Amino acid sequence: MTLNLLRNGLRGEVLYFSLAGVAVTSAVQFVHSTPKARLRLGGLKYLTLGFQAVFTYLPIVVHGQWWGSMAGFLAGSLLLLLRPRPAWALYGAVGVSMFVIPLLGGNAWQKSFYYCQSSLLCGIVVYGLSHLSRVIRELHDTRDELARTAVSQERLRFARDLHDLLGYSLSSITLKSELIRRLIPTQPQQAVEEVAEVLTISRQSLADVRTVASGYRDMSLEQEIASARSVLTAAEVDVRTEFRLGVVSRQVDTVLATVLREAITNLLRHSRASRCSIIVSRDHSARVRLTVLNDGACPTHRDASPDSGSGLGNLAARLQAVGGRLTFVRTDNGMFRLVAEAPAEQTAEPATAAKELATGGLGA
Incomplete structure (x- = not known):
């Protein structure tokens, strides 16, 4: 101009x-x-x-x-x-x-x-x-906001996986250690066998922590049922299991195994259970159902640790991520029933889990 x-x-x-x-x-x-x-x-x-x-x-x-x-x-x-x-x-x-x-x-x-x-x-x-x-x-x-969101979601995943993995493993190690202390004076041979199981659990916990850090971890529901039976037996809980799973996707198998692990952790920390039933079934619509039922669910009985965790919120988010859902109910006679349902094949995007957790989810 x-x-x-x-x-x-x-x-x-x-x-x-x-x-x-x-x-x-x-x-x-x-x-x-x-x-x-x-x-x-x-x-x-x-x-x-x-x-x-x-x-x-x-x-x-x-x-x-x-x-x-x-x-x-x-x-x-x-x-x-x-x-x-x-x-x-x-x-x-x-x-x-x-x-x-x-x-x-x-x-x-x-x-x-x-x-x-x-x-x-x-x-x-x-x-x-x-x-x-x-x-x-x-x-x-x-782009900066997406980077911050990605970091936040990774922190959430890491915290959730550590809670799901270490809560169960440490509870198992604690129970078996108490059992070993009682067995050493009277049944030293059985105590040695229990020590071997503690070593196995601790090694698996170390491997799980490493896989959490790398962001890749698969779990097997069948293996988790066997592990749960061992831990509950050590805690003097009568266990009954039924297993009819069939072929499921890797994601669904991992999520259901995580649900079972958290359910057993909550049973050990928040109840005085003497009986527990673990039932895995599959209906005609190719949906898998995991049911965990135990007695001794006293509302006043809580674990004494300062952090009670957020296990049920994690489970609800994980199930929604594969197109499933989580329901649970505590009855007046002290029974607690947890039911996890999911399709045999994954149908939902994993990002749904982050959204569910961000909106509150369920508390443990």
């Missing part, structure tokens, strides 16, 4: 006045192109737009001077600050004005058309560059 002024051969106060108008218009445009200018300016945007319009058309009114793209900044500001429908209407009006006014002032239609199209082109460039910078900034902000 400054080069156009100098090329028009303006001299004296006309040149200085026009240059001042260009400077003021550019300063106002800088404000209009800043991030979130529409929200930040609020009602003041109409005042700044009017101020910019005055300094855009003042050289024409006072000195009868115009130059290419002189109204381009105003056209771009209208697109940036106003709602789309009035913005584009006023944008077109600015272009028409830059054709009609020079034409009425005695310019040839070719030159008038040049003023019109150069102003409209300048407005589109101003709008496009300003909007592009906003989009890039929003893209960077979104």
Whole structure:
């Protein structure tokens, strides 16, 4: 715009006045192109737009001077600050004005058309560059937010897996250690056998922690039932099991094994159970059901550790991630029933689990 002024051969106060108008218009445009200018300016945007319009058309009114793209900044500001429908209407009006006014002032239609199209082109460039910078900034902000979300979900996965794995393993080791202490004076040979099982559980716990850190872990429901039987027997709980699983996907098998592990952990920590039934069945619709039923579910009996965990919330999220559901009920006669259902094949996206946990889930 400054080069156009100098090329028009303006001299004296006309040149200085026009240059001042260009400077003021550019300063106002800088404000209009800043991030979130529409929200930040609020009602003041109409005042700044009017101020910019005055300094855009003042050289024409006072000195009868115009130059290419002189109204381009105003056209771009209208697109940036106003709602789309009035913005584009006023944008077109600015272009028409830059054709009609020079034409009425005695310019040839070719030159008038040049003023019109150069102003409209300048407005589109101003709008496009300003909007592009906003989009890039929003893209960077979104990428940062996605990175923070990914870190949060990984922390959640790590904490959930550690709770599911170590809660059960440490409970098993504690129970078997107490059993070993009672057996050593009277049945040393059986105590040695129990020590071997404790070593096996501790080694498996170490392997589980390593797989949690690597983000990959498979579990077997059948193996977990055998492990649960061993642990409950050591805790002097009468165990009855039924197992009719069939072929299931790796994800479903792992989730059901995790559910059983957490159910046994809760049984040991939050009840005085003497009987427990573990039933795995499969219906005609290819849905697998795991039922854990135990007595001794006293509401006042809690584990003395300061952190009671969030096991049932974890289980509900894990089951929903494979298209299943978790239900549980405590009856008046002290019975506690936990039922986990899931399709034999995974049907839901894993991201559903994070959403379920984020909305609260179930408490342990």
